[in-house]
Amino acid sequence: MRHLLSSADLSRDDVRMLLATAAEMHEVQRRDVKKLPTLRGRTVINLFFEDSTRTRSSFEIAGKWMSADTINITGKGSSASKGESLRDTVRTIDAMAVDCLVMRHGASGAAHQVAQWVDASVVNAGDGTHEHPTQALLDAYTVEQRIGDLAGRRVAIVGDLTHSRVFRSNAITLRTLGADVTCVAPPTLMPSGIRPWAQADGLHLTDDLDAVLASGPDVVMMLRVQRERMSGGFFPTPREYTVGFGLTRDRLRALTDANPEAVICHPGPMNRGLEISADAADAARSLVLDQVSAGVAVRMAVLYHLLAGEEVAA
Amino acid sequence: MSDWLVTGVTHLGPDGTERRGDLAIREGIVTEVGTVTDTEGLTRLDADGLTVLPGFVDLHTHLRQPGREDAETVCTGSRAAAAGGYTAVLAMANTTPVTDTAEAAEHVLDLGRRCGLTDVVPVGAVTKGLDGAELAELGLMHRSRARTRVFSDDGRCVADARVMRRALEYVRAFDGVVSQHSQDPDLAGPSACCHEGELSGRLGLPGWPPVAESSVIARDAMLAEHTGARVHVAHVSTAEGLDVVRWAKARGIRMTCEVTPHHLVLGTDLLAGYDPVYKVNPPLRPTEHQEALRAGLLDGTVDAVATDHAPHARHDKEHAFVDAAFGMLGLESAFSVVHDLLVRDGGMSLADLARVMSTAPARIAGLDGHGRPLAPGEPANLVLVDPTATVTVDRDASHSLSRNTPWHGRTLTGAVHTTILRGDVTAREGEPVPC
Numbered sequence: 163m164r165h166l167l168s169s170a171d172l173s174r175d176d177v178r179m180l181l182a183t184a185a186e187m188h189e190v191q192r193r194d195v196k197k198l199p200t201l202r203g204r205t206v207i208n209l210f211f212e213d214s215t216r217t218r219s220s221f222e223i224a225g226k227w228m229s230a231d232t233i234n235i236t237g238k239g240s241s242a243s244k245g246e247s248l249r250d251t252v253r254t255i256d257a258m259a260v261d262c263l264v265m266r267h268g269a270s271g272a273a274h275q276v277a278q279w280v281d282a283s284v285v286n287a288g289d290g291t292h293e294h295p296t297q298a299l300l301d302a303y304t305v306e307q308r309i310g311d312l313a314g315r316r317v318a319i320v321g322d323l324t325h326s327r328v329f330r331s332n333a334i335t336l337r338t339l340g341a342d343v344t345c346v347a348p349p350t351l352m353p354s355g356i357r358p359w360a361q362a363d364g365l366h367l368t369d370d371l372d373a374v375l376a377s378g379p380d381v382v383m384m385l386r387v388q389r390e391r392m393s394g395g396f397f398p399t400p401r402e403y404t405v406g407f408g409l410t411r412d413r414l415r416a417l418t419d420a421n422p423e424a425v426i427c428h429p430g431p432m433n434r435g436l437e438i439s440a441d442a443a444d445a446a447r448s449l450v451l452d453q454v455s456a457g458v459a460v461r462m463a464v465l466y467h468l469l470a471g472e473e474v475a476a
Numbered sequence: 477m478s479d480w481l482v483t484g485v486t487h488l489g490p491d492g493t494e495r496r497g498d499l500a501i502r503e504g505i506v507t508e509v510g511t512v513t514d515t516e517g518l519t520r521l522d523a524d525g526l527t528v529l530p531g532f533v534d535l536h537t538h539l540r541q542p543g544r545e546d547a548e549t550v551c552t553g554s555r556a557a558a559a560g561g562y563t564a565v566l567a568m569a570n571t572t573p574v575t576d577t578a579e580a581a582e583h584v585l586d587l588g589r590r591c592g593l594t595d596v597v598p599v600g601a602v603t604k605g606l607d608g609a610e611l612a613e614l615g616l617m618h619r620s621r622a623r624t625r626v627f628s629d630d631g632r633c634v635a636d637a638r639v640m641r642r643a644l645e646y647v648r649a650f651d652g653v654v655s656q657h658s659q660d661p662d663l664a665g666p667s668a669c670c671h672e673g674e675l676s677g678r679l680g681l682p683g684w685p686p687v688a689e690s691s692v693i694a695r696d697a698m699l700a701e702h703t704g705a706r707v708h709v710a711h712v713s714t715a716e717g718l719d720v721v722r723w724a725k726a727r728g729i730r731m732t733c734e735v736t737p738h739h740l741v742l743g744t745d746l747l748a749g750y751d752p753v754y755k756v757n758p759p760l761r762p763t764e765h766q767e768a769l770r771a772g773l774l775d776g777t778v779d780a781v782a783t784d785h786a787p788h789a790r791h792d793k794e795h796a797f798v799d800a801a802f803g804m805l806g807l808e809s810a811f812s813v814v815h816d817l818l819v820r821d822g823g824m825s826l827a828d829l830a831r832v833m834s835t836a837p838a839r840i841a842g843l844d845g846h847g848r849p850l851a852p853g854e855p856a857n858l859v860l861v862d863p864t865a866t867v868t869v870d871r872d873a874s875h876s877l878s879r880n881t882p883w884h885g886r887t888l889t890g891a892v893h894t895t896i897l898r899g900d901v902t903a904r905e906g907e908p909v910p911c
Binding site: 247248249250267268269270271272274275289290291292293324327330353354355356358359 | 672673674675676677678679680681682683685749750751752790791792794795796797798799
């Protein structure tokens with residue numbers, strides 16, 4: 163593995179390997195002394211062009227616990243607005259002989275482009291509305307820790323699919339693992355071309371959340387509704403969104419009735435009261451905090467497989 | 477100026493049949509065709525294996541001067557045009573400053589004349605500063621030495637129906653034409669950067685749907701009918717848009733349209749790697765649209781092939797895809813692309829190619845000396861092409877200042893050999909002469 167740019171880069175075996183490594187890393191997290199020498203002498207740059215608290219700190223901790231030198235670089239706005247091309251920006255950083263660029267960028271495809279321009283390994287830590295592959299891995303890891311193998315299990319992904327990189331990566335990774343995936347969104351928040359896409363990839367589409375919950379899915383993955391979308395004419399009011407697509411207290415009960423083992427995920431940060439009620443967010447079946455904890459282990463696994471090549475093993 | 481005896485050249489008769497013979501050119505005028513009787517003082521130009529066509533006319537070129545001389549100048553663009561077989565190019569108005577006054581139009585005209593490798597015909601802006609609100613000095617540009625007849629806010633759509641109506645009423649008086657960049661700014665939002673469809677959904681790129689184009693074409697067709705003026709639809713990219721043009725023509729509305737080589741051949745799938753060289757406005761569309769455009773070219777709905785030659789400095793293309801500049805080079809590759817993919821491989825004849833790359837665009841732009849039949853007394857604005865030569869497009873060999881060609885590395889059959897502007901050779905063996 164040279165880069166991790168898209169969830170589509172990962173075969174079923176790759177995902178299985180990464181999740182198995184993540185489980186070992188998770189064990190390390192439970193020790194008193196968490197530091198491993200694995201990536202000593204390696205430099206990991208967290209290059210974040212977009213605000214992020216949890217993903218950036220998660221990668222930073224992951225790198226530090228494996229003894230890599232991790233450095234955070236943040237840049238606001240597009241490099242275009244500063245007069246420097248993205249290529250010049252990343253080649254400047256790459257010229258400092260770094261081993262890995264963990265990159266978050268507001269533009270879809272930015273990580274793919276950067277991977278063409280630099281010698282370092284590139285990890286896509288979220289590119290615009292495109293993908294967020296480590297999020298999909300940590301979601302799969304968290305769910306499997308609770309309910310076992312995802313193959314054949316039924317997963318509903320609910321909310322703003324159009325603008326969600328979490329959706330895109332999860333749809334890919336969940337299908338790679340053999341899960342049955344249903345996408346739930348109002349028509350205006352379904353990505354363009356979703357019908358042929360869903361047909362090709364074996365995704366189910368619906369705008370009827372109640373019917374989906376009544377069918378007793380194993381996993382309900384709620385997506386964040388971004389505040390800036392609310393004024394974009396994608397739906398009339400927050401209230402109407404909640405009535406149609408929020409995981410309300412009543413819907414939580416309907417889900418529990420239909421499948422007592424069902425679990426709930428949310429990538430955070432949550433809009434409590436909008437897409438998810440407090441009852442659902444704090445329920446025992448909510449995996450929200452487990453997701454955060456798993457994030458570090460999964461990112462350790464990703465950095466390990468990208469950077470701890472044979473030379474380190476030898 | 478030299479006088480030429482062009483020998484052994486294939487030319488197309490009025491019925492499109494190929495004939496072989498000689499040509500005489502004296503003082504910029506074709507004097508004899510077929511058999512040359514008076515060869516005195518003529519310099520021989522061996523055209524064995526070459527075919528003579530009327531010099532190409534590009535309805536849609538961006539030369540970037542004034543304002544972005546790091547991306548292209550009138551001179552470098554003229555060199556690219558000559559190399560591509562063009563004897564006239566219409567230079568779009570979206571420069572800095574915008575070509576929205578008589579002085580600005582004359583400035584571009586003069587830059588073109590100073591270089592002298594192709595006729596640079598300034599396009600005037602429809603609105604001041606391309607702001608879409610107030611009419612530019614359309615009449616003064618027309619009365620200027622530039623004799624501007626084609627007006628366009630290209631790069632932006634004249635979205636306001638009232639402004640479009642007034643512009644059409646105004647230019648009709650001198651048989652001007654508005655070349656419209658048909659794109660509803662509300663349906664194609666400010667961050668839209670590609671065709672809206674399955675791939676844009678997967679890639680997470682904001683797209684614009686075909687209806688953003690076709691709805692404006694439909695409105696403009698009705699405005700053209702209402703005003704009796706001419707509307708030219710720049711770079712049609714959708715099957716739906718072309719259907720509207722077909723309908724308008726059948727109804728007798730004075731509407732013409734152009735397509736670009738890239739929209740005829742290149743598809744949305746190229747965006748999968750997020751390479752901004754494929755970012756263009758209007759965007760590359762899926763296969764069914766390319767097929768519709770090709771069919772439109774064959775059935776005559778499409779009047780012209782225009783390049784939308786859009787040079788960009790490298791650093792303006794090396795941003796994230798949504799931030800990168802729109803546009804691709806086109807002047808040097810257009811003939812080879814159209815010849816290889818539509819003549820050699822797609823049912824078009826060389827006579828069709830001459831029509832869509834020279835005769836029709838010259839007529840639309842009102843250029844009297846271009847796109848003329850090969851006959852004694854006609855201006856010698858000609859291109860000699862080699863239909864059997866193969867060229868491999870090399871962006872680093874481009875005569876443009878920029879390198880953003882989507883054709884890099886492609887091997888195409890059919891090459892421009894010699895370009896002649898009023899008797900002067902402006903390119904020889906595909907290389908422009910010094911200007």
